[in-house]
Amino acid sequence: GTLGVAVIGTGKMGADHVRRIDAVISGARVAAVADIDGDRAEALAKTVEGCTAYTDPAAAMASPDVDAVLIASPGPAHEEALLTAFEHDLPVLCEKPLTPDPESALRVLEAEQRLGRRRVQVGFMRRFDSEYMRLKRTLAEGHLGRPLMLHCRHRNVSVHPYFTAEMLITDSVAHEMDCTRWLLEQEITAVTVLRPTPSSLSPEQLNDPQLVIFETDGGALVDVEIFGNCGFGYQVRTEAVCERGTARIGDDHGMFTNAAGRWGGEIAQDYVERFADAYDREVQQWVDATRRGEVVGPSAWDGYAVAAVSRAGVTAQATGRRTVVEMIERPAFYAPDRR
Numbered sequence: 001g002t003l004g005v006a007v008i009g010t011g012k013m014g015a016d017h018v019r020r021i022d023a024v025i026s027g028a029r030v031a032a033v034a035d036i037d038g039d040r041a042e043a044l045a046k047t048v049e050g051c052t053a054y055t056d057p058a059a060a061m062a063s064p065d066v067d068a069v070l071i072a073s074p075g076p077a078h079e080e081a082l083l084t085a086f087e088h089d090l091p092v093l094c095e096k097p098l099t100p101d102p103e104s105a106l107r108v109l110e111a112e113q114r115l116g117r118r119r120v121q122v123g124f125m126r127r128f129d130s131e132y133m134r135l136k137r138t139l140a141e142g143h144l145g146r147p148l149m150l151h152c153r154h155r156n157v158s159v160h161p162y163f164t165a166e167m168l169i170t171d172s173v174a175h176e177m178d179c180t181r182w183l184l185e186q187e188i189t190a191v192t193v194l195r196p197t198p199s200s201l202s203p204e205q206l207n208d209p210q211l212v213i214f215e216t217d218g219g220a221l222v223d224v225e226i227f228g229n230c231g232f233g234y235q236v237r238t239e240a241v242c243e244r245g246t247a248r249i250g251d252d253h254g255m256f257t258n259a260a261g262r263w264g265g266e267i268a269q270d271y272v273e274r275f276a277d278a279y280d281r282e283v284q285q286w287v288d289a290t291r292r293g294e295v296v297g298p299s300a301w302d303g304y305a306v307a308a309v310s311r312a313g314v315t316a317q318a319t320g321r322r323t324v325v326e327m328i329e330r331p332a333f334y335a336p337d338r339r
């Protein structure tokens with residue numbers, strides 16, 4: 001039957017997922033929403049027929065109408081929500097980051113392993129973007145040879161005033177950490193962070209932009225320009241440089257216009273817009289797999305790996321030194337999923 005979903009957290013991402021489950025994808029309905037801001041939860045619940053608002057995530061998950069959980073609350077609230085979902089043995093789609101640090105991510109891994117089967121998909125939505133999927137296929141086919149480097153750019157129009165320099169790593173570059181691991185099928189072994197004299201438009205604490213460099217266990221190098229307040233658009237680009245050629249995604253496309261001696265087009269303004277199709281595909285595949293009793297997509301292991309690389313990244317940023325990533329060995333439970 002139709003999957004009853006509880007959406008935990010009704011901020012920008014939670015509200016967008018509620019709209020998506022309600023109006024875009026099939027096979028699921030939003031049975032409950034939960035937010036510590038009860039008014040915000042109520043207002044969102046009113047937009048969906050038969051949806052109940054809660055302030056307590058555990059109460060939402062205990063509802064008999066709920067068969068699965070989508071966690072879209074802030075990262076620090078994820079561990080508790082995940083463990084509660086496990087108590088009810090509910091499948092979970094958890095927005096990134098899985099948890100803010102490797103210690104809490106490990107506790108989640110251990111709890112999931114105690115259930116005896118995977119329950120968690122982590123919301124690394126770029127893996128569901130058609131361009132990223134194409135790049136992944138191209139690299140896997142091997143015509144270009146071995147990937148040597150990835151050049152990545154990750155630009156936001158602006159970030160929240162509460163955003164810190166650390167969050168550039170843990171919230172934003174976290175996506176490139178996942179993409180690097182996924183595209184190359186290699187682990188990141190060390191991180192270095194460099195930065196130019198900050199933009200005069202950068203908030204004091206942000207030191208924006210920055211250049212983050214990953215080394216991998218396959219000998220690849222990855223550079224990421226992270227620009228939190230570029231001011232003009234949301235741009236996410238990756239160029240893979242391989243032995244026999246290159247492949248690049250994330251270029252501007254869409255409608256280009258000519259008028260009055262100029263040519264031009266539009267640039268997406270945020271991730272909800274740029275990755276709309278990816279989010280749709282991600283949530284649809286989660287719902288479909290859940291209804292089949294399966295779990296696919298990025299796992300809690302992937303969430304842990306990104307937390308471990310983020311830890312190294314934050315240290316590298318604070319010290320200015322190349323920092324080695326410390327990770328546990330991959331448990332057999334999380335053997336690579338070769339879809």
Ligand code: ISE
Pocket residue numbers: 156159171172175271
């Ligand atoms: C945000 O949390 C995201 O996940 C976006 O994809 C990223 O571009 C942004 O920088 C983050 O703050």
